[in-house]
Amino acid sequence: MDERQFVAYLKDKFPFHSGLGIGDDASVVRLGKYFQLISTDILIEDIHFRLQDLSLAELAEKSLAVNISDIAAMGGQAQYFYIGLGFPDGLRPEALRAFFSGLSRAAKKWRVDLAGGDYSRSKKMFIAVTIVGQSKKPVLxxxxxxxxxxxxxxxxxxxxxxxxxxxxxxxxxxxxxxxxxxxxxxxxxxxxxxxxxxxxxxxxxxxxxxxxxxxxxxxxxxxxxxxxxxxxxxxxxxxxxxxxxxxxxxxxxxxxxxxxxxxxxxxxxxxxxxxxxxxxxxxxxxxxxxxxxxxxxxxxxxxxxxxxxxxxxxxxx
Amino acid sequence: MDERQFVAYLKDKFPFHSGLGIGDDASVVRLGKYFQLISTDILIEDIHFRLQDLSLAELAEKSLAVNISDIAAMGGQAQYFYIGLGFPDGLRPEALRAFFSGLSRAAKKWRVDLAGGDYSRSKKMFIAVTIVGQSKKPVLxxxxxxxxxxxxxxxxxxxxxxxxxxxxxxxxxxxxxxxxxxxxxxxxxxxxxxxxxxxxxxxxxxxxxxxxxxxxxxxxxxxxxxxxxxxxxxxxxxxxxxxxxxxxxxxxxxxxxxxxxxxxxxxxxxxxxxxxxxxxxxxxxxxxxxxxxxxxxxxxxxxxxxxxxxxxxxxxx
The missing domain is CATH 3.90.650.10 (PurM-like C-terminal domain)
Structure with missing residues (x-):
């Protein structure tokens, strides 16, 4: 099953009744006069990045950037985001602060708020960001x-x-x-x-x-x-x-x-x-x-x- | 830094301008006559579950259940969800189908739709679900x-x-x-x-x-x-x-x-x-x-x- 077949399989198995679901950069749901856009992206240690290659602040910024890009790709304005963070035990508490300081700076730069999240230790680090945005006229x-x-x-x-x-x-x-x-x-x-x-x-x-x-x-x-x-x-x-x-x-x-x-x-x-x-x-x-x-x-x-x-x-x- | 201090640190560092952010079971944002509730939860292999203890269908169901519970805890109605899935290389393609079949059954049972997601291979399995719900009067x-x-x-x-x-x-x-x-x-x-x-x-x-x-x-x-x-x-x-x-x-x-x-x-x-x-x-x-x-x-x-x-x-x- 290649990626396209996989997406087709999921679209078939999971019909979305509230708007446009799987298959674009973000889902699209009409909310009154505008459309809400939501997208999720994961970054995994040693798959998408190596910890030795970039600082935790850079990693935080990048995890937000790639999600904001999905909203930009729909012609939308990103508003706020949620983060699921798996954080290696081996990293010191200062590392967690460095990550969130970078995230805070990036959030201010792109004018988006952190609205919630979940956190756990994990063997390999991963970052799952879900971003919410809006558009008057999404571009599919x-x-x-x-x-x-x-x-x-x-x-x-x-x-x-x-x-x-x-x-x-x-x-x-x-x-x-x-x-x-x-x-x-x-x-x-x-x-x-x-x-x-x-x-x-x-x-x-x-x-x-x-x-x-x-x-x-x-x-x-x-x-x-x-x-x-x-x-x-x-x-x-x-x-x-x-x-x-x-x-x-x-x-x-x-x-x-x-x-x-x-x-x-x-x-x-x-x-x-x-x-x-x-x-x-x-x-x-x-x-x-x-x-x-x-x-x-x-x-x-x-x-x-x-x-x-x-x-x-x-x-x- | 214990959990409470960590949450306080994040609340201070990340003010939320659109409603209630970090600190409850879900974020709360007013959208016209009702409130939108969004929550995210991660489940990580060998931290939250062991693959030998439950089937992939059960794991999919559980990852959805714990998120739906967050919406229930706000007195809300869950509507749709996003999934970030890290899936071990070692698992066969049938395993992926078993996971999504379980997810589909659970989604039907609880009347929620899958609206989007991201997928990658990863060393350890993890599931990051973000769920969207609504309520006329959220209970904090x-x-x-x-x-x-x-x-x-x-x-x-x-x-x-x-x-x-x-x-x-x-x-x-x-x-x-x-x-x-x-x-x-x-x-x-x-x-x-x-x-x-x-x-x-x-x-x-x-x-x-x-x-x-x-x-x-x-x-x-x-x-x-x-x-x-x-x-x-x-x-x-x-x-x-x-x-x-x-x-x-x-x-x-x-x-x-x-x-x-x-x-x-x-x-x-x-x-x-x-x-x-x-x-x-x-x-x-x-x-x-x-x-x-x-x-x-x-x-x-x-x-x-x-x-x-x-x-x-x-x-x-």
Whole structure:
């Protein structure tokens, strides 16, 4: 059972009667004039992070950031959150204070309140955050239509590059900072709520998250690799270290940029707001995902994207 | 830093601007005509449960039950929930289906929907549930007044006895079933919302949870041990096995009965509803907790209740 089958299994087994449940960045429930958005994310020691790589304050900040990003991806405003914390016995009491001090600073920065939680000692540390937000008009993954532009709010691959450097024993790099301290795109998310057809945050890699949006919308896409924002110092470092640039840009995770689909008319309006974003391709009726470089298709199956292609191939037959 | 100091530290560090946050069974936020209740609870392998002791379906049911109990303890109606699941690599895919089948059955039984979640492999299994409910008039821990009756909805100690039997290698006992499949007191919670001044669910032992309610309300209490409902077969088994009956009844956890404070007038009205409950004592102005047996105080410091007494002693001086 791969992830998509698992989500389909759960959606089938657990119908949600109060709104939109499983399958988007957050659930959506109408409450009077607005919609309540709720999302939950877990971070586990030695799966999602290693304690030696970042401070407990950074870890607290990151656990909040990735949840706020889910609300931003719906075009919503995060309001408050709940934390379930498993904390290793071996850590000293000061460590707990360091964690909550970092959490408090992050909460103030993003203007969200801690509303409750549960705490226990545990062998490995884990952090389960549930965040509550609201929106007047949530942007779902499923709203893209053929002929939309596809755009992203900023470069991808930087966090994955930072992780590679960290695992190689480096300590100081702007990319390592990107990895440790991701920035949810709150303001852009709110602005995009007025223009975008569909939106998702980039947590698991550009192609995987894009394929989720396309799948939900029932469309395909053509992306031009040349249009992707790849900063020169990123490109230089990849060449220097002999890292696969395209793999990092297309399949590296934890960028927390927003990816959205937008009609050409709305895009021309969005341009006038001055918000920085990058159009990287367009949606197609044909339900497959292609990445072109100088007009030639890249073999994206290299990045683990067979299943999406297989699925659309089956439908064509 | 003990639990009470930790909660005080968090309440101070994280003010909640939308309603009542940390410190009760659930947070309370007004939404139009009603109040939204949200609570989160974590269950961790080898801390809260051992995989050999209960099936994955039972574990799923229990993880939902303890959260629903938090909503019942506020006099609310549970509506939907989110799950963060860390699942050991070693378990087979069928195990995941068994877990979610149990969860689905439990969700149907208690009429709550799964609205979202996050999933990851992890070394030890853990389940973080966040539940959303509502109430027209939430019952807080803090509403008890001197002269209230203190009552509970059913016997305590049965789950702790079941756990002792389980750890001693036994498999079949009604008490083991109590431990594995706790029943949240949903209907009683809803009914009590109309009568009780203050309420809490018994998750960590009668005296500890009672002391939390008293602490939040700024009152003390006198409990009569003879008034506690102790079933004859429970008493008999304790004698037979040489288990400390009083310790199980007063300090055993995971009963998920409701404990409430109620004025004498309201109690006389509640009696007419036919709901089963047991008056076990009364609240006092004097902020200390005493348990009497035939009029003689029991040494409850044996059960780890020094700190509450110390605190009230300090205030007296």
């Amino acid at each position: 993954r499923s709203g893209a239509r053929p002929g939309d532009w596809i755009a992203i709010t900023g470069p991808t691959g930087g966090s994955a590059l930072g992780l590679k450097l960290l695992l190689a024993g480096e300590q100081n790099s702007p990319f390592i900072r990107l990895h440790k301290r991701p920035k949810p795109q709150c303001e852009k998310g709110l602005l995009l709520a007025r223009y975008a057809h569909a939106m998702i945050d980039l947590s698991d890699g550009l192609l995987l998250d894009l394929s989720r949006l396309l799948q939900a919308s029932g469309v395909g896409a053509e992306i031009d690799y040349e249009k992707l924002p790849v900063p020169p110092h990123f490109r230089r470092l990849c060449r220097q270290k002999n890292y696969a640039e395209k793999e990092l840009v297309l399949a590296g995770g934890e960028d927390y940029q927003l990816l959205f689909a937008i009609s050409p008319l709305q895009e021309s309006r969005l341009r006038q707001t001055g918000m920085i974003y990058h159009v990287i391709g367009k949606t197609t009726k044909q339900r497959r995902l292609r990445v072109l470089e100088n007009g030639q298709p890249l073999k994206i199956s290299h990045f683990g994207f067979d299943h999406f292609l297989d699925q659309s191939d089956k439908k064509k037959k | 821990r803090s509403g008890a007044r001197p002269g209230d009756w203190i009552a509970i909805t059913g016997p305590t100690g049965g789950s702790a006895l079941g756990l002792k039997l389980l750890l001693a290698g036994e498999q079949n006992s009604p008490f083991i079933r109590l431990h594995k499949r706790p029943k949240p007191q949903c209907e009683k919670g809803l009914l009590l919302a109309r009568y009780a001044h203050a309420m809490i669910d018994l998750s960590d032992g009668l005296l500890l949870d009672l002391s939390r309610l008293l602490q939040a309300s700024g009152v003390g209490a006198e409990i009569d041990y003879e008034k506690l409902p102790v079933p004859p077969h429970f008493r008999r088994l304790c004698r037979q096995k040489n288990y400390a009956e009083k310790e199980l009844v007063l300090a055993g956890g995971e009963d998920y009965q409701l404990l409430f404070a109620i004025s004498p007038l309201q109690e006389s009205r509640l009696r007419q509803t036919g709901m089963i409950y047991h008056v076990i004592g009364k609240t006092t102005k004097q902020r200390r907790l005493r348990v009497l047996e035939n009029g003689q105080p029991l040494k409850i410091s044996h059960f780890g209740f020094d700190h509450f007494l110390d605190q009230s002693d300090k205030k007296k001086k």
